Amino acid sequence: MSNKSISIVIADDHTIVRQGLMKLLEEEKGIHVVGEAKDGREAVKKVMELTPDIVIMDIAMPELNGIEATRQIKQAGAESKIIILSMHDHSRYIRELLGLGVSGYLLKNSASRDIVKAVTSAIKGVTYLSPSISTRVIEDWLVMNKQSQEEELYNTLSNREREVFQMMVEGSSTKKIADALCLSPSTIKSHRSNIMEKLKMDNLSQLIQYAIQLGIIDIHI
Structure with missing residues (x-):
């Protein structure tokens, strides 16, 4: 050393x-x-x-x-x-x-x-x-020469959308996410909408299951 x-x-x-x-x-x-x-x-x-x-x-x-x-x-x-x-x-x-x-x-x-x-x-x-x-x-x-469809969808998210996505599936409210990222609630709502569209999902429950599948969040028993 x-x-x-x-x-x-x-x-x-x-x-x-x-x-x-x-x-x-x-x-x-x-x-x-x-x-x-x-x-x-x-x-x-x-x-x-x-x-x-x-x-x-x-x-x-x-x-x-x-x-x-x-x-x-x-x-x-x-x-x-x-x-x-x-x-x-x-x-x-x-x-x-x-x-x-x-x-x-x-x-x-x-x-x-x-x-x-x-x-x-x-x-x-x-x-x-x-x-x-x-x-x-x-x-x-x-x-590895290819990724799963799930990972390909996740990779379409921008860095900011990934941050919002993680906080969403962890249960943070729009206001809490906005405060943490120093953005307006309307901007967070726009990010949420974009995330849903890019991941082809309709509700938070689907997003949570998807996050667990990718290993973004853990299940604590």
Whole structure:
């Protein structure tokens, strides 16, 4: 590791996970956690403010998930390297995130040494994939030559529509979405209408089922 301290922002909606990662990482010489975020929107804000070397990003977070947060960070031109640390190993996630240029993808059951190795690899410009991710899933990403109809429909949504879509299926009202995105309620209603039309759906129940199918939201029992 170089003499320069590696700065890290941790984005995860579970406080205990953030605290555990912070303790683990700061035990390593030359690594310093400079910020935490409890959702994707806060993660984007912290990256823009703190310009860390590394972002350790969960996927399933409220309001703005880790995939869309990663997309926004990359589109903003931030130089921070992004490492995904998630409990999910869906091939769709891996395909999309590697396509966005993340520097690592680890499962949350990874050994602590794997997390540290992913950080040091990212600094060197090397992509690190968790050993727990099966060869089959990686090969699915490498050889995939078509997407499902459901994913094709989702990909027609703009970045803003994806934000609105996630908040809709999470149960946020039009006013809450408008306030969170600093837009007018009428603009949100327009986005909702466009989302319904693009996804060829008629009601919120259908949207929720679709979001569960894509893995945008989880079912909590």
